[in-house]
Amino acid sequence: MNLPAAPTRRSLLPFAFLAPALAVEVAIICYPVLQTVWMSLHDFVLFRPNSVPFIAFGNFARAFMDPVFWLSLWNSVLWIVFIVLFQFLLGLGTALLLNRSFWWRGLARALVVIPWALPSVIIGLMWTWMYDYNLGVINDLLLRLHLIGAPIAWLARPDTTLPSIMLALVWQGFPFFAVTILAGLQTVSQEQLEAAEIDGANAFQRLRSVVLPAIAEVLATALLLRTIWVANSLDVILVMTGGGPGYASHTLPLYAFLKAYSSMEIGYGAALSLILTALLLFVVYAYVRRAARAEAAA
Amino acid sequence: MIERSTPLRRLLTVEVPILAIIGFALAPYLWMVLTSIKPDADISAFPLRYLPSRVTFEHYFTLLAQTSFLGNLFNSLVVAVGAVAVGLAASVPAAYAFSRFRFKGRQVLMTQFLVINMFPVVLLIIPLFVLMRYLHLLDTYFGIIIGHSTFAIPFAVWMLTSYMNGIPRELDEAAMIDGASRLQTIRLVILPLLMPGVVTTAIYIFVTSWNEYLFAMMLSGDHVRTVTVALQLFVGEFTVQWGLLTAGGTLVAIPVTILFLIVQKRLVSGLTAGAVKA
Numbered sequence: 296m297n298l299p300a301a302p303t304r305r306s307l308l309p310f311a312f313l314a315p316a317l318a319v320e321v322a323i324i325c326y327p328v329l330q331t332v333w334m335s336l337h338d339f340v341l342f343r344p345n346s347v348p349f350i351a352f353g354n355f356a357r358a359f360m361d362p363v364f365w366l367s368l369w370n371s372v373l374w375i376v377f378i379v380l381f382q383f384l385l386g387l388g389t390a391l392l393l394n395r396s397f398w399w400r401g402l403a404r405a406l407v408v409i410p411w412a413l414p415s416v417i418i419g420l421m422w423t424w425m426y427d428y429n430l431g432v433i434n435d436l437l438l439r440l441h442l443i444g445a446p447i448a449w450l451a452r453p454d455t456t457l458p459s460i461m462l463a464l465v466w467q468g469f470p471f472f473a474v475t476i477l478a479g480l481q482t483v484s485q486e487q488l489e490a491a492e493i494d495g496a497n498a499f500q501r502l503r504s505v506v507l508p509a510i511a512e513v514l515a516t517a518l519l520l521r522t523i524w525v526a527n528s529l530d531v532i533l534v535m536t537g538g539g540p541g542y543a544s545h546t547l548p549l550y551a552f553l554k555a556y557s558s559m560e561i562g563y564g565a566a567l568s569l570i571l572t573a574l575l576l577f578v579v580y581a582y583v584r585r586a587a588r589a590e591a592a593a
Numbered sequence: 594m595i596e597r598s599t600p601l602r603r604l605l606t607v608e609v610p611i612l613a614i615i616g617f618a619l620a621p622y623l624w625m626v627l628t629s630i631k632p633d634a635d636i637s638a639f640p641l642r643y644l645p646s647r648v649t650f651e652h653y654f655t656l657l658a659q660t661s662f663l664g665n666l667f668n669s670l671v672v673a674v675g676a677v678a679v680g681l682a683a684s685v686p687a688a689y690a691f692s693r694f695r696f697k698g699r700q701v702l703m704t705q706f707l708v709i710n711m712f713p714v715v716l717l718i719i720p721l722f723v724l725m726r727y728l729h730l731l732d733t734y735f736g737i738i739i740g741h742s743t744f745a746i747p748f749a750v751w752m753l754t755s756y757m758n759g760i761p762r763e764l765d766e767a768a769m770i771d772g773a774s775r776l777q778t779i780r781l782v783i784l785p786l787l788m789p790g791v792v793t794t795a796i797y798i799f800v801t802s803w804n805e806y807l808f809a810m811m812l813s814g815d816h817v818r819t820v821t822v823a824l825q826l827f828v829g830e831f832t833v834q835w836g837l838l839t840a841g842g843t844l845v846a847i848p849v850t851i852l853f854l855i856v857q858k859r860l861v862s863g864l865t866a867g868a869v870k871a
Binding site for chain 2: 308310312319325331334372407410411412415430435466471530551554561568
């Protein structure tokens, strides 16, 4: 290496360092994705492995005729919109509060992040226990406060099950927005804030006209990233209700998973997960463009 | 900002609201821990008993002595440590390449790592199950370790690249001018300086693997069942025994909570760097 390396060797060197990471990514991610595409074009059922007829877009056509697909898609829309919205609002409020100075701010900032660190199985377990019909603390509190007259079977009623799981997700994910927005708030110019204050702007006007425009880029990136994660997340639903009662808490990724795993209709499950990917593609594209631009600027 | 709020005003407008938010953030966790140290009679008492009449660790003893839970904890530990080892072995060199070389395709490859991170897990998990079955890697440590490290590598590469960009290039150039080979430079100059980043990334991979459920569930059988998969099976098995279930939940949650609190500040800045810098 002390000698000047030959040009070809030098240009190959970075790829030698990249080889291990690229190799596993290709084997464990790229190859499966391609295989999913292949599966989606076949009538592939796991308990009938020797007959896998090519059916072109048959699986996709089937989805369009499938009422459960449309229900899952609609649930996914509700799921994404409300979870991301409430995570965002709660996270923004938390970040604005944590941006003020008080003596235990460091502790508060550390504690608020904890829900985000927990495994989905534990989140499902905690919330299932709190939603319990007889012994759950949520029914107990609401009864004591006389907000409800009788206990509610939160996870067993078709009208309450999805909102109940969504609350657990809001709880789990708002710390992400809080810490991201908090980091963004550190970059807001103090001079501008003071100038606005001297000009007589009240706290809300300062927030709208100075703070929010300054952190707009951070907010946009955080929203895109979170949308992708929330759209893909299915394990908390799987753990809490398995998609039930009936199809009441089916979202698109969960339906794809259940079709492939429980019904063993791998071809159809693959097609459903590809539809999800296609729907998310423009969100991913918007995020990646931002992130790549930031990296190029760094 | 001009600080003119009185202590009382600050208490009411900042400290009380933030206390309420932290209460919301911690309540489910505390309720789980509290349930796990209550005697069974308290758990099924009606109306609910909020505080235990006496503190007991009987659920923990039962769980560890009479179920497979201890073995499951061990499996999760092996898988997570393995994922950290494989993940770092692949992502440190990759980060070095992205940070220290400017080559054709660099931007495309970096972007590729981001895009990969965004794929729905369902998209991967179905063919991976078929692939692992074909390779006879179902229910082996190796199969789960490879899967978990692969899921963590894209983010690990981005985090480490940004850490490595923070180490001045002049340092490695000086070492190479002094006659150190490239590998010596990496080992003696870059890695020691990169250590905080490596530790943070290692904890990120560990927590990701420890927490993962879906992939571990599809790939593990009786031999290498991880703790999240086992706990979920217990939920079906011991539906009414909430003392046992919350004890298990607490045992799984505490290690990640501690690890997360240790590196919280650095991990959060690493995870949010992409968003904040944009």
